[in-house]
Each structure stands twice: as C-alpha cells, then as structure tokens.
Amino acid sequence: MNEEIKTFTISVYTENNIGLLNRISAIFQRRHINIESLTTSQSEIEGVNRFVIVVNITETQARKVVKQIEKQVEAIRAYYHTDDQTIYTESCMFKIKSALLFEEPQIQNIIKDSNSQIVTVNKEFFVLEKSGRRHEIESLRRDLNVFGIMQFVRSGRIAVTKDEMKITEMLLAFNNQ
Amino acid sequence: MNTETENKTKEVAQKTERITGSEAIIRCLIEEGVDILYGYPGGAIMPVYDELYKFRDSIHHVLTRHEQGATHAAQGYARISGRVGVAMATSGPGATNLITGIADAQIDSTPLVCITGQVSSHLLGSDAFQETDIVGISTPVTKWNHQVTKASEIPDVIAKAFYIAKSGRPGPVLIDITKDAQFEEFDFSYKKCTGIRSYSPIPKININTIETAASLINQAKKPMIIWGQGVILGKAEAELKAVIEKTGIPAAWTILGASALPTSHRLNIGMVGMHGNYAPNRLTNECDVLIAIGMRFDDRVTGNLATYAKQAKVIHFEIDPAEVDKNVKSDIAVLGDSKESLAAILPLLNAKSHPEWLQEFKDLYDIEFEKVIKNDLHPTKEGLTMGEVLNEINLQTKGNAAIVSDVGQHQMIACRYADFNISKSNITSGGLGTMGFALPAAIGAKMAAPDREVIAIIGDGGFQMTIQELGTIFQQKTPVKIVVLNNGFLGMVRQWQQLFFDKRYASTEMTNPDFVTIAKGYYLEAKRVKKREELAEAVKEMIASKEPYFLEVCVEKEDNVFPMIPSGASVSDIRLS
Ligand SMILES: Cc1ncc(C[n+]2csc(CCOP(=O)(O)OP(=O)(O)O)c2C)c(N)n1
Ligand SMILES: [Mg+2]
Numbered sequence: 001m002n003e004e005i006k007t008f009t010i011s012v013y014t015e016n017n018i019g020l021l022n023r024i025s026a027i028f029q030r031r032h033i034n035i036e037s038l039t040t041s042q043s044e045i046e047g048v049n050r051f052v053i054v055v056n057i058t059e060t061q062a063r064k065v066v067k068q069i070e071k072q073v074e075a076i077r078a079y080y081h082t083d084d085q086t087i088y089t090e091s092c093m094f095k096i097k098s099a100l101l102f103e104e105p106q107i108q109n110i111i112k113d114s115n116s117q118i119v120t121v122n123k124e125f126f127v128l129e130k131s132g133r134r135h136e137i138e139s140l141r142r143d144l145n146v147f148g149i150m151q152f153v154r155s156g157r158i159a160v161t162k163d164e165m166k167i168t169e170m171l172l173a174f175n176n177q
Numbered sequence: 178m179n180t181e182t183e184n185k186t187k188e189v190a191q192k193t194e195r196i197t198g199s200e201a202i203i204r205c206l207i208e209e210g211v212d213i214l215y216g217y218p219g220g221a222i223m224p225v226y227d228e229l230y231k232f233r234d235s236i237h238h239v240l241t242r243h244e245q246g247a248t249h250a251a252q253g254y255a256r257i258s259g260r261v262g263v264a265m266a267t268s269g270p271g272a273t274n275l276i277t278g279i280a281d282a283q284i285d286s287t288p289l290v291c292i293t294g295q296v297s298s299h300l301l302g303s304d305a306f307q308e309t310d311i312v313g314i315s316t317p318v319t320k321w322n323h324q325v326t327k328a329s330e331i332p333d334v335i336a337k338a339f340y341i342a343k344s345g346r347p348g349p350v351l352i353d354i355t356k357d358a359q360f361e362e363f364d365f366s367y368k369k370c371t372g373i374r375s376y377s378p379i380p381k382i383n384i385n386t387i388e389t390a391a392s393l394i395n396q397a398k399k400p401m402i403i404w405g406q407g408v409i410l411g412k413a414e415a416e417l418k419a420v421i422e423k424t425g426i427p428a429a430w431t432i433l434g435a436s437a438l439p440t441s442h443r444l445n446i447g448m449v450g451m452h453g454n455y456a457p458n459r460l461t462n463e464c465d466v467l468i469a470i471g472m473r474f475d476d477r478v479t480g481n482l483a484t485y486a487k488q489a490k491v492i493h494f495e496i497d498p499a500e501v502d503k504n505v506k507s508d509i510a511v512l513g514d515s516k517e518s519l520a521a522i523l524p525l526l527n528a529k530s531h532p533e534w535l536q537e538f539k540d541l542y543d544i545e546f547e548k549v550i551k552n553d554l555h556p557t558k559e560g561l562t563m564g565e566v567l568n569e570i571n572l573q574t575k576g577n578a579a580i581v582s583d584v585g586q587h588q589m590i591a592c593r594y595a596d597f598n599i600s601k602s603n604i605t606s607g608g609l610g611t612m613g614f615a616l617p618a619a620i621g622a623k624m625a626a627p628d629r630e631v632i633a634i635i636g637d638g639g640f641q642m643t644i645q646e647l648g649t650i651f652q653q654k655t656p657v658k659i660v661v662l663n664n665g666f667l668g669m670v671r672q673w674q675q676l677f678f679d680k681r682y683a684s685t686e687m688t689n690p691d692f693v694t695i696a697k698g699y700y701l702e703a704k705r706v707k708k709r710e711e712l713a714e715a716v717k718e719m720i721a722s723k724e725p726y727f728l729e730v731c732v733e734k735e736d737n738v739f740p741m742i743p744s745g746a747s748v749s750d751i752r753l754s
Contacts, residue, residue: 070498
C-alpha cells in the first residue's frame with residue numbers, strides 16, 4: 001500500500017488555449033499535489049504546445065493524473081516519466097556586483113569551473129547564466145552566496161524523453177480519418 | 178484558438194449571409210436541432226433575447242424563475258431524451274446561478290450547452306457592472322468552456338460545444354459571449370463539428386480484451402453484473418439485456434443506471450449502494466467475477482474500498498479511460514462505447530444459467546422483504562410511509578411513468594421502489610445530490626417527452642429550494658405531477674442525526690408553510706393527503722389530470738431509510754435496521 005514517492009516529469013502536448021493552464025493546474029490542486037515546476041512552450045509541432053510539469057508523487061497518482069489531463073478536450077496526449085527516462089535540465093541566472101570580480105579573485109575560478117556564461121557586464125553588476133542539473137545549480141549558488149548575490153532566479157525543468165512521442169503520427173491519423 | 182484547422186468539419190457548401198452575432202447564436206441552436214431552451218434574461222444577453230423574440234416560432238424559450246432552475250430543466254430535458262439540454266443566462270449573477278446545475282451535469286455526465294452573456298470585450302477585467310469571470314468559475318465543473326469575443330467565432334464554437342457536450346462521455350459545456358460579439362455583424366455559415374484532433378471521445382475496442390473478458394465470464398461460477406448510466410448514455414439497453422439473458426448473470430444497478438432494464442426482469446436483482454438492496458450489496462463480496470458496465474465505483478456504491486469485492490476478478494466496461502482503476506483496480510478493462518463492447522462480447526459468451534447463485538439473491542431478498550420492504554410498502558402502523566406512496570404510484574402508472582426525484586429520504590425510497598418499464602425514466606441528482614433538482618428537472622423532462630407521465634417526488638426541504646418554478650409550470654402549463662412527501666424534516670439529515678449524533682436534531686426540523694395554498698396561489702390543482710384511506714383516490718385524481726397537479730402527502734415524521742451501509746463501512750456490513 002505504501003507506495004514510494006518519486007519525481008515524475010509529466011509531459012503534455014496541447015492545443016494552444018488560454019484556459020487550459022487553469023484546467024491542468026486544477027487537476028493537481030484538487031488532489032493536493034504540489035507542482036514543483038511547470039514550464040510551457042511551443043513543441044516540435046507547429047501550433048502544438050508542450051507542458052513540462054515536475055511533481056513528487058507515487059506512480060499510481062501519476063497514472064491517474066495523466067489520465068485526468070488527457071481527458072481535457074484540448075490536451076492531445078500526456079505522459080509521465082521517471083528521471084532516468086528523460087534528459088532534463090534547468091537554467092538559472094545570478095546578478096552580482098561587478099566590483100566583486102576584482103575584489104574576490106576566486107569568483108573568476110568559480111565561474112570558470114562551473115561552466116556558466118557571463119551574459120552581460122556593466123559598471124554596477126554582471127549577470128551569470130547557467131543551465132544544468134539542480135545540484136550543479138545549487139552548488140554554484142552556495143559558492144557565490146559567500147560573496148553576496150543581488151538577484152537569483154531559477155527556471156522550471158525542461159525535459160525531452162528518451163522514447164518517441166508519436167504525436168505527429170497521431171495528428172496525421174486524425175487528418176486522414 | 179484556430180478552430181478552422183483544428184476541427185474536422187463536414188464539407189457542406191454553405192452560402193454566407195451577413196448577420197449579427199446574436200442572430201447567429203439562435204441560428205446555430207436551430208441548426209443543432211434545439212427546439213426548447215431554458216433561461217433568464219438580463220443586460221449582457223439582451224441582444225440574444227431580442228433574436229429569440231424574432232425566432233419565437235422556431236425555438237421555444239422557457240423563462241424559469243431562477244437560473245438554477247434553467248440548468249436543472251435543461252438536465253431533465255437531456256436525461257429523458259438523450260439530447261443536449263440548453264440553458265441561457267446573463268452575465269454576473271445570472272451566470273453564477275447556473276453553476277449548481279452545471280456541476281450536477283458534470284458529475285452525472287449530462288450533455289448541456291450553457292450560453293452566458295458577458296460584458297463587452299473592452300470592459301473585460303475592469304470589474305465592470307455584472308462582470309464575473311464565469312469561464313474561470315466554471316472551469317472545474319465543465320467538460321469544456323470558452324469565451325467568445327468576436328462574432329465570427331460563434332458558429333465554430335457553438336458547433337464544437339454541441340459536439341463535445343454529447344460525444345463520448347457527455348457533459349456540460351459553457352460558452353460565454355461578450356455583448357459586442359452579439360452586436361457585431363459577420364458573414365454567417367454553419368457547419369456541424371464532427372471531430373476535434375485533441376479529443377478522442379470513444380476509445381477503440383480491443384478485441385483481445387473482449388476475448389479475455391469473455392473467457393473469464395464463461396468460467397465464472399458466481400458472476401454478477403453492476404451496470405450504471407453508461408448503459409443508458411450508450412443506448413445499450415438491448416445489448417445489456419441480451420448479455421444478461423444469454424449468460425443468466427444476475428444484474429444490479431446504480432441509481433443512475435436504474436430503468437435501463439425493466440424492474441420486473443427476472444435477473445434484475447436491484448440497486449447497489451448505501452441504501453440499495455440487501456442481496457446485491459452483500460453478494461458483491463461473494464461473487465467471483467464482478468462485471469461493471471458503465472459505472473464508476475462511486476463511494477456511495479462501494480462503501481469502504483479496502484473491503485470491496487476483494488475476492489472477485491473485476492471486469493470494467495468503460496468509455497472514460499480516467500475511470501479505469503480510479504477507485505477499484507480492474508483485472509480487465511474493456512474500454513469503449515458500451516453498446517459496441519456489449520455487442521462485441523455477446524457472441525463470445527456461453528449460454529448459461531446460475532440457479533443456485535440466483536437463489537442466494539432470492540434468499541437475501543426475502544430477508545430484506547420481511548425486515549424492510551413489507552413495512553415500507555404495506556405498513557400496518559397509523560402514519561403514512563413514503564414507500565406506500567410509491568407503491569400506489571406504481572400500481573396506477575403500471576411502471577410507465579418517469580420518476581424525477583429530489584434528494585433525501587424520499588429519493589432513496591423513490592429509487593428503491595419505483596417500477597420502471599422504460600429506460601431513461603429515473604431522473605435524479607446522483608453524484609452531486611442537489612436538493613432543488615426535481616421540480617425544474619421535471620419541467621424539462623415533461624417538455625422533452627410530452628407523451629410520458631412525469632412525476633416529481635420531492636421532499637418538503639428540497640421543494641422549498643426551487644419552489645418558485647411552480648411559476649414556470651403555471652406559465653407554461655406543463656402538466657407535470659408533483660408529489661411532495663412532507664415529513665416536516667430534512668429527513669435524511671435527521672436520520673443521520675438519529676443514528677450517529679444521538680438524536681441531536683440540529684436545524685433539521687422545519688416549520689413549513691401551507692404547500693397546498695402556495696400551489697393554489699400559482700393556480701395549480703392541489704390536494705393534501707393525511708390519511709391512508711385518501712391516498713389511492715388522490716393518486717388516481719392526480720394521474721387522471723391533464724393539467725399540472727400538486728399532491729402533498731403528509732408522511733411519518735421520523736421514519737428511516739433502510740437498508741443502509743453506514744459511510745465508511747463495508748458493503749457486507751449493510752444494516753437492515
Ligand atoms: C443543496 C443541498 N443542500 C444540502 C444538502 C444536504 N441534504 C441531503 S438530504 C437533505 C434533507 C432533505 O430534506 P427533504 O427535502 O425534506 O427530504 P427528506 O430527506 O425529508 O425526504 C439535506 C439537507 C443537499 N443534498 N443539497
Ligand atoms: Mg423532508
């Protein structure tokens with residue numbers, strides 16, 4: 001009975017409709033499931049959107065939630081995947097005082113070692129951008145925090161799956177019906 | 178939204194015409210075959226009402242006395258006919274008053290199209306007079322909803338609304354149309370929607386699953402069927418009957434499944450659930466194969482899930498994939514439309530009979546008859562029972578009436594005891610349990626099926642929730658028969674207080690008005706019955722009447738409905754007293 005709680009990435013292909021975000025988030029809210037992150041963007045198919053939703057739930061819950069999402073008229077397909085079934089990443093930005101670059105020479109090493117990019121530099125501040133796994137971002141944040149961070153922001157997870165999605169085929173099948 | 182590319186539409190060459198959005202709305206409704214709609218006017222929907230006036234010979238608008246009544250009337254219309262019910266309201270309070278009926282239709286899978294007026298698009302988000310975010314509010318209780326801000330969107334959106342409401346597992350759809358879109362002129366043409374690429378309403382039947390299910394059924398020693406409204410919605414009554422008769426499997430029903438098979442059928446073993454029959458509830462936990470058809474294992478049906486049919490292999494015939502394994506884990510899920518699935522499995526099933534197993538149901542029925550049914554239907558005590566009123570109605574209508582019940586003790590009694598010969602005849606609020614449902618729903622039912630006898634069975638509490646619809650009945654001269662079973666209490670709640678709260682009757686006793694005088698105030702024929710000797714004659718007079726008729730029956734104040742599965746208990750622990 002006591003099923004293990006795991007991190008699932010839920011991917012949803014949808015029509016582009018304003019109301020759909022509401023419908024989808026309500027499915028989680030009604031079941032008291034906290035959404036860890038939610039990202040939506042254009043998918044590989046013209047006119048089709050893709051949601052990437054990260055939740056910590058049991059597989060039974062994931063299965064039920066995905067069916068509830070698919071039940072929505074404007075949701076084309078929904079899937080759930082575990083971390084090892086997806087390639088995923090997050091990205092983040094740091095805004096930091098420019099003076100620190102000169103006062104604290106270690107910062108330059110931290111930047112170099114962390115595989116992050118400097119997006120812009122001016123007299124007051126510079127902006128650093130990095131994408132990667134959560135622990136890499138967290139470790140960079142801890143390292144920089146020592147010197148002071150003016151602003152920090154991290155995006156939700158984006159993910160592609162290892163297996164095929166076959167949405168294009170599905171849509172083609174509909175058109176040929 | 179780009180409905181042009183997204184919807185598959187019939188390739189019908191249509192010439193276009195320049196008309197207003199509001200005229201288009203009415204023309205679309207007529208194209209969809211709508212003959213009657215229910216609603217209430219107000220500022221934001223006035224242009225549409227103006228068109229309703231012009232089209233009054235082609236489409237009949239029924240002014241209810243409250244928007245909730247409009248949705249319930251549309252539900253009654255849909256439930257008895259299988260067609261889409263239509264309700265209309267203005268923005269703001271008009272729209273929010275629709276919500277209870279929409280929520281009821283959502284949980285009971287009733288096809289509705291609700292159209293609301295909205296403030297002009299330039300005012301959206303400005304907290305304008307009677308602006309309310311009805312699309313946001315209705316989202317969790319609609320199958321689909323959409324706001325229209327341009328007249329040119331109207332035909333496609335309405336076509337889509339009807340298609341979504343009635344296809345697959347039906348449900349309510351709300352279309353919110355801004356006032357400027359109602360006034361705007363555009364080139365009108367109409368094409369019915371026949372498909373939406375992101376929506377597959379009916380899952381394809383998998384023949385392998387059908388075969389596995391058939392072989393499991395053929396091997397079963399103690400099989401039992403529980404069917405639900407899915408049989409009625411799928412128009413699969415004949416297929417269900419054929420399966421039952423060929424296999425000899427005893428079959429029970431959920432409240433919303435009632436009437437799909439005649440009550441008198443020898444394999445009809447009664448109702449499951451909290452106040453259902455003793456035998457099917459008890460034997461749910463004895464059968465070896467449980468065949469669920471178009472039902473969703475609601476908690477009022479299953480009781481405690483941890484002890485529900487654990488011994489049985491479960492086969493679930495279901496159109497909605499989200500229902501499969503939601504509450505009860507099935508061993509075989511037969512996805513698809515009930516009519517197609519049952520037709521496909523029928524030739525694979527062996528002709529059989531299960532006399533000993535059927536006898537187990539009969540034995541338990543006899544116990545229930547002695548302990549409960551006898552006293553309900555043929556009481557010897559002085560006070561009238563709800564059961565004997567139903568019994569009298571059965572005798573006089575011979576099971577041919579449609580029974581529209583409200584919510585409470587009288588509902589359970591009506592569902593338990595009403596005889597049904599004809600499908601779609603048990604119209605009641607199942608999933609939401611909405612008091613106030615019956616009176617307006619009976620109006621819609623009678624209008625959709627004028628040749629049927631439509632009898633509303635209502636409690637004294639629920640009657641007062643939508644009592645104003647007596648005005649609609651009077652104005653429309655709708656010959657519904659209204660029976661109020663007056664026990665002076667919110668009876669069902671009082672029963673729980675008696676059983677589980679040591680008789681602390683907190684706010685369940687009502688000081689009631691003179692209902693007969695009220696009915697007469699609406700110029701309805703009305704009568705009150707207080708004694709057993711008067712009952713048969715009064716029911717006779719009511720049935721004979723060609724006009725609307727109101728009958729109040731004063732029944733025993735503190736009767737209880739049994740059997741009962743206390744909430745959270747197992748179906749095996751069903752109580753007879
Ligand atoms: C709108 C609404 N409010 C409250 C309830 C809770 N409720 C369920 S049954 C019931 C009592 C109904 O009383 P009445 O209509 O007199 O019917 P009776 O049980 O006495 O037959 C109540 C209050 C409900 N189902 N619906
Ligand atoms: Mg009462």
